[in-house]
Amino acid sequence: MGEDAAPRAHSGRSFFGYTRSDLSPIVDPAYRATQLFEAVYRQGIHDFERITNLPKALRADLKARLDVGLPDVHRSFDAEDGVRRRLIRLSDGELAETVYIPDGGRTTICVSTQVGCALACGFCLTGQLGLTRHLTAAEIVAQAVLVRHLDIANPERKDGFNIVLMGMGEPLHNYDNVMRALAILHDPAGLNMSMSRITLSTVGLLPELERLAGEHLIPNVAVSLTGATDEKRNRWMPINRAYPIADLVAALGRLPVRPRKKIMLEYVLIRGETDTMDDARALGRIAASLDTKVNLIPLNESPDLALERPDRETILRFQAAVREHGVPTFIRKSRGDDISAACGQLKKTWADGKPEIDLQALGVGGS
Numbered sequence: 001m002g003e004d005a006a007p008r009a010h011s012g013r014s015f016f017g018y019t020r021s022d023l024s025p026i027v028d029p030a031y032r033a034t035q036l037f038e039a040v041y042r043q044g045i046h047d048f049e050r051i052t053n054l055p056k057a058l059r060a061d062l063k064a065r066l067d068v069g070l071p072d073v074h075r076s077f078d079a080e081d082g083v084r085r086r087l088i089r090l091s092d093g094e095l096a097e098t099v100y101i102p103d104g105g106r107t108t109i110c111v112s113t114q115v116g117c118a119l120a121c122g123f124c125l126t127g128q129l130g131l132t133r134h135l136t137a138a139e140i141v142a143q144a145v146l147v148r149h150l151d152i153a154n155p156e157r158k159d160g161f162n163i164v165l166m167g168m169g170e171p172l173h174n175y176d177n178v179m180r181a182l183a184i185l186h187d188p189a190g191l192n193m194s195m196s197r198i199t200l201s202t203v204g205l206l207p208e209l210e211r212l213a214g215e216h217l218i219p220n221v222a223v224s225l226t227g228a229t230d231e232k233r234n235r236w237m238p239i240n241r242a243y244p245i246a247d248l249v250a251a252l253g254r255l256p257v258r259p260r261k262k263i264m265l266e267y268v269l270i271r272g273e274t275d276t277m278d279d280a281r282a283l284g285r286i287a288a289s290l291d292t293k294v295n296l297i298p299l300n301e302s303p304d305l306a307l308e309r310p311d312r313e314t315i316l317r318f319q320a321a322v323r324e325h326g327v328p329t330f331i332r333k334s335r336g337d338d339i340s341a342a343c344g345q346l347k348k349t350w351a352d353g354k355p356e357i358d359l360q361a362l363g364v365g366g367s
């Protein structure tokens, strides 16, 4: 059952933070843990008492030790395009944002990995909050379980969703909890998510990208570039001062083949700032050198950002210029923007002023 059989303290009482092997001290023999996973993750039973194929004594023991209930929804917002954004209440009263995104036959669940974020990107509302805390693995997994339970009513659709780690927070800043969550989501007795159905979006923290390259489970990787020269990227994404573009590109090139083949560069188009033809050419060169796709995200505007999205013609011209480098280039559809559910709009409260990035607190030194 693997070597890390002891339940981790940080999993607390929530069942959703436990891998099957973590359960072995409590649930014996091992096939009982498999039955338990199947009941909770596949059949959606969120009450140990009702898992009737488990012995009564085991059910009572589980109930005394663990909590398998779904988290409470603090508020829910419905957008006209079917997108639903939820604020999920965590055990300490903090809120995590989760977004359900139906798209024709495809469903995507966008989950948060932190409350707030420490990266302070100049165009992102979450970045204005600063970091409150990391989410536990259980809190990350529970978001997907909750949305699957509440929104994916059709049993035939229940397996056909994707997960994007693109909500609040920087997933690689919360590395251990995110990797643990991926392992739990991946378990074939549970949600059985293949890594090709999960996309981790990151600003590109280099030590963690190196660590990721050596993992057994590697999801698709999306890298937020927004700034195709160091000068511009330093301005919009302060993490670039610690990890400049050339180093980032080199680290991405070291990912193993499958995840590397599927890397996506995300680039926010800000009028007059990141939308010039020079920017497009620089972006095209970077993407071509890595053989990646590009996802252009026209800025989602907000009264809290003194920035604008470029007009349609500029966006199309920019896309054409990137494509000239032979790079598949897409414009991301804005979803749920009427309820502030779109990229970069997740922000539960108002913070006063704008936090500076604290590179030292992130453990990266920097200038």
Ligand code: SAH
Residues within 6 Å of the ligand: 123, 124, 125, 165, 166, 167, 168, 169, 170, 171, 201, 202, 203, 222, 223, 224, 226, 266, 267, 268, 297, 298, 299, 300, 301, 343, 344, 345
């Ligand atoms: N920290 C991770 C994941 C969260 S952000 C990351 O940075 O990748 C998810 C995506 O939304 C990122 O690509 C980010 O650049 C983009 N984004 C942030 N603010 C935005 C805004 N105001 N408009 C459009 N996209 C934005």
